[in-house]
Amino acid sequence: MTVPRVVIVDDHQMFRAGVRVELADAVEIVGDAEDVESAVQVIRSTAPDVVLLDVHLPGGGGKAVIEHVSATTPEVRFLALSVSDAAEDVIGVIRAGARGYVTKTISGPELADAVRRVADGDAVFSPRLAGFVLDAFAGSAEVRVVDPELDQLTTREREVLRLIARGYTYKELARRLEISVKTVETHVSAVLRKLQLSSRHELTRWATDRRLI
Amino acid sequence: MTPSGLMVIPDALRRVPCDHRGVSPARPPLQRQRDGALVAGVASGLARHLGLEPLVVRLVFAALTVAGGAGLLAYAAFWVFVPQVGGDAVPSPGREQLQVPALAALTLGGFLVLHEVFAFPGGSALWPALVIGIGVAIVWQQADDAQRRRWLGANDGSGTALRVAGGVVLLVSGAIAFVATNHELTRTMNGIVAVLVVAAGLVLTFAPWWWRLLNDFTAERRVRIRSQERAEVAAHLHDSVLQTLALIQRRSGSPDEVQRLARSQERELRSWLYSRADELPGGGLAGALEAAAASVEDEHGISVEVVTVGDVSLDEHVEAVVRAAREAMVNAAKFADAGLVAVFAEVEDNGITVFVRDTGKGFEPATVPADRRGLAESIIGRMERHGGVATVRSVPGEGTEVELRLPRALS
Known part of the structure; x- marks a missing residue:
């Protein structure tokens, strides 16, 4: 290697x-x-x-x-x-x-x-980033949905993100969900893609409310 | 006011930077010039800005004044709104002498306008009015000088006071003479007219002064606020970061202690820098969990990473969840032998879930000694009393995770 x-x-x-x-x-x-x-x-x-x-x-x-x-x-x-x-x-x-x-x-x-x-x-998510993403995709979207596929996380993706936020490594997570590490990576990459392409981020509260001094 | 008088003010206020349009970068900004000024430097400043002869601008002002008074108003507006620059040099005596007839002409022109437009009682009142005008002009002129020298704080304060006093004396005596010449017309009105004239004179005289003073105050306030902010940042850094750095240097032999200090300082600075605008009034679940994590970090020398999604206001049930979570963190710190505890809280429509996880040595839940009240009482019992559930998953050698769940209907 x-x-x-x-x-x-x-x-x-x-x-x-x-x-x-x-x-x-x-x-x-x-x-x-x-x-x-x-x-x-x-x-x-x-x-x-x-x-x-x-x-x-x-x-x-x-x-x-x-x-x-x-x-x-x-x-x-x-x-x-x-x-x-x-x-x-x-x-x-x-x-x-x-x-x-x-x-x-x-x-x-x-x-x-x-x-x-x-x-x-592959994508690398820290617990904090997983939290941000869950926050960004939280709630039912009262939004002009451009691409519904990009605008929602699947149940499995949410599950994966929650475990990352709880401090699980990919390996621990894979064992917990009884899937392979490769599958975990696939889920995380899918989330990354949605995060990069979705328009949802613009609607989240932190985008406007959280500011530096 | 005539339209022409109205239209010049915005231009004067905007003071478009010259190179902005890229047409003629050589065009100087609109400013009143001390040198080259006959009265207040309005005409010469405008001429320089427009690239015209000052004489042309002056003639335009004069023409507008004669034709309805707009020129006078425009001139006054420029005087007030366009800042004066340069000319720290004292104007030459020749200039000073030139200024007197200019002022006189201006006053006479103003009087003639009043005479024409308002059918002002002319004749005998003309000369007192001229005296008033000159008085006003001297004091106005003074306002510029005084501002340049930070008002009375400058070294030639006595000269300033003298000139102001002279202007006021001229003003008052002119006003008295004006009333005296007219006193046979309306004997009973004399007193009132005198007061009105003097008051009007004072307002006219001091209006620009007040205006400039106000501007000065605003500018000064801005500077003061900025320096206060700086002082506040400096004070905060001194009390927090510098103190901690000093402590770290002294405790460099103890890695755990250094880690704890650095961690707690980081947390403090972070919360100061990124204080959340969306924080709930009175502190929500997220804030309370972070505070609990901070106290556990400080007391037990481990790292607690808190991630929250959503937030909810504290009530007794939510507070119970926070206390149970804190107990779980303390347990992890005391018994798990793990360096890091991960706390994840999520607020959803149907309830609150909090996970406290470590990757320490874990335990067999069945073998927990009966005297360890923490887990049974402070976590499981507490959650049950508040209508929630606590679940403990632990595998020896792999770590422990405590899940606290509070249904929404109860929170």
Whole structure:
């Protein structure tokens, strides 16, 4: 199995250094960057498998990096990282195209696992992101439904998200639901797709009510 | 007011940045210039802005004044609304001398307009009125100077006061003379007219001053609010983050303690930064669970991650759920030997569900000693008393999950 090639984008030098050490055995780190402009350059020149992307970056945020890069190098995958719990920021970067979101308090092995998962094309949901998504898709939609298939989560998808929010790993979740890990990944990827394409997010309360100072 | 008088004000207020339209980037903004001013710098400022000769602008103002008074009103409006810039240099004496006839002409023009339009009693009242006009003009002129020097706070305050006093004396004496020349006409009205004239004069004189003072206050208030906000942020960071960082440096030998400090500081800062606008009044379930998790983190040195979906106001039943959940977190901290406890709460139409899960060592529910009241009383018993259900799933070696469920009808 080849080791994923990774670029770290974060404006805190200390955090980049820490992640480099933590991931040193699991992945090959081919570059890092501290703002949107340098990130776009580094990613274009190194063409990594996975970019570890801070949600908050000088020059437009992680979202801007994804938007710039996906135009020229769509095969690069992004895993969003942040210390922020502001739902609109996290959902924003996911909707821009990130394959997952984890908080910066994640442990080294878990992060390495998440990077590998993203490199394989799967989605990575932290408990918090699962909570945000359940929130976004909560309730019966009194909405102009553009695509009903995109606008609702299936019962099974909800079940999977709830277990993730309860702190279950994919493996624990698969055993609990008596399905394979691969099936769990399929469900999570389907949720990710709905999150990226549905218009539902615009109607949720956090999109308007939760604001930074 | 004539339409022409009305239409110039918005333009003056907007003060369109010149390069904005990309037509002529060299066009200077509309500002009253101290240098080149005959009266208040309106005509010269406007001329510079429009790229015309000041004389042309002045003639237009004069023509509008003669033809119905619009020019005078427009001039006054520009004077009030267009900010004055530059010209820290004292105007040359020659300029000062030029200004006197300009002011006089302006006053005379204003008087003639009043005479024509309102059939003002002319003749003998003309000269007192001229004196009033000059008095007013000097004080108005003064308002500009005073503003530039932050009103009376400047070093040449005595000169300022002198000029204001002179203007007022001229104003009052003119008013008295005006009334005196007319006193045989309406002897009984004398007193009232005198008061009215003086009051009107004062209002006219000080209106721009008040207006500018008000603007000054607004600007000052804005600056003050900004600096207060800064001070508040600084104070908060000092009390919280800096104190914690100092503590962390001193306890660097104890990783658990450092972790606990960092965690509790992170939580505090996060709640300060991202305080939820949608939080229920009096604190809802989400807030109460987060507070409970925070206290468990602080007391037992573990991490508790709380994820909530939806929220509901607290009542005694919901509070019971929070207390049961807290007990479950405490149990996980004390007995599970796990570093992390995950709490997930979901509020749905048909009820509230809370999960408290750890991946610690787990236990056989059947083997729990009878003296451990926590699980039986504080969790299961409490939920039952409030019409809910508590379910405990535990597998030795894999962890424990407590599920608390409260049907909606009861909450």
